[in-house]
Amino acid sequence: MARSRTHAFALPAALLLGLYLVVLLAPLALAWAQGLPARHWRDELSSALALLAFSGVLVEFLLSGRFRTISGQIGIDATMRVHQLMARAFTVFILLHPFLYVTPFMNRPLPWDETARYTLGLTPTTFLTGAIAWIALMVMVVFAIFREQRSGSYEGWRAAHGFAAVVVAGFGAHHTLEAGRYSAHPWLWWFWILLLAVAAATLIWVYLVKPLLQLRQPFAVRSVEPLGQRIWELSIAPEQRPLDFAAGQFVWLNVGHSPFSLAENPFSIASAPADGDHLAFVIKEAGDFTSRIGGVQPGTRCYLDGPHGHLTIPGSEVPGIALIAGGVGIAPVLSILRQLHHERDERPIVLLYGNRVREQIVYADELHDMQNDLNLQVENALAEPPPDWHGHRGVIDADLLRTILDRPDAKAWRYIICGPQPMIEGVEKTLLSFGVSSGNVISEQFYYD
Ligand SMILES: Cc1cc2nc3c(=O)[nH]c(=O)nc-3n(C[C@H](O)[C@H](O)[C@H](O)COP(=O)(O)OP(=O)(O)OC[C@H]3O[C@@H](n4cnc5c(N)ncnc54)[C@H](O)[C@@H]3O)c2cc1C
Known part of the structure; x- marks a missing residue:
């Protein structure tokens, strides 16, 4: 049935987290395993932050590549949130990286300092590539954080963001491979080459292969x-x-x-x-x-x-379904209801549909008629109701949610929420406070980068 298709190759959250940590921490382990003599703690911290951040930056390509294997179970909004939050952390690491070193810079390593313990080998070229990657990363992340305040099209921003990411990865790779004390070792060198190849393959997939596939399915x-x-x-x-x-x-x-x-x-x-x-x-x-x-x-x-997307119809082990939609968040909910209607699903279903004004309610007749064939209860709420309004007045709040939660098996129901972020957060909080487990609540927000 259609409902299982979304999860065909999607990895569960725990496995994703494990893989993420392995890739993130691998350069630290590969550096430590080299057994080089320790330097001043600030130098070691600086190298560690740079190693962590560079592997993280390369994984960011994968996170933003819309791969269903990654986002199929955890949701693409959660995937993008990780992408954004980790980008901020890596930016702080890279920001600090050049300023932590206490060891003096030298154009060439001293002949008696084979392990680069007392000098940092930094040629004008590796200094320049590091500086370009550093500046590009700062600009990219600051622009991403303040994107909403800027004028210009979303597409223009996306193109600039992608270009800056390639600059960071490309110049950062040169700096890491040529100037890094630990990255010169073959283990770490090959690790970077592999991760760079994955990042490059992601770009080729997103900007070349996927569009070519789309041409075949117009x-x-x-x-x-x-x-x-x-x-x-x-x-x-x-x-x-x-x-x-x-x-x-x-x-x-x-x-x-x-x-x-x-x-x-x-x-x-x-x-x-x-x-x-x-x-x-x-x-x-x-x-x-x-x-x-x-x-x-x-x-x-x-x-x-x-x-x-992961907002899908739950399996038959779930005794009831609550659909909670705010505004145009009704779209995926309609799809679910229409499919349940075709399947003549017999489970109890409640739809809480919130809007600001009556003119925003869509498919009112279809939703009303579905109540004849399904065990469906439709509850409309308006934040600004007209005087003759018979539905709920106000937003979808704890009082309205109680119409579902008063049932004996309510905690075992599946709660599917879609709408503006404040509504999603409010509803989720209320459901959890009523004892519904987070595993029974799935939501999708219509806003992320
Ligand atoms: C998973 C998901 C499902 C959605 N489903 C619906 C829906 O069924 N009906 C509906 O009306 N709206 C939906 N939206 C919102 C819709 O995508 C935006 O309103 C729309 O993209 C705005 O584009 P615009 O060019 O008109 O406005 P713009 O001014 O260009 O964009 C406004 C905002 O929309 C978002 N946006 C624009 N383009 C993209 C993009 N390519 N990728 C990610 N975000 C983008 C950005 O946050 C941007 O700041 C959904 C959003 C998401 C994330």
């Missing part, structure tokens, strides 16, 4: 229809092969551009696999691309990167 726009206040339904159909996906997943969608361009945006698929080959999206106007969505012409060529 889609075309079928229709674009208004659904609600600044919300549209985009429907696309395969020109050749349909997409194999599970209800609740998302894709990076490229509408009207070459697959080699960076013009693509992540959107959840709102249709269900059982709906047929076409894919429907619920798109809210939010910026450059989305505010022009209403003008997209039928027939426009599209390419997809995906499917991604």
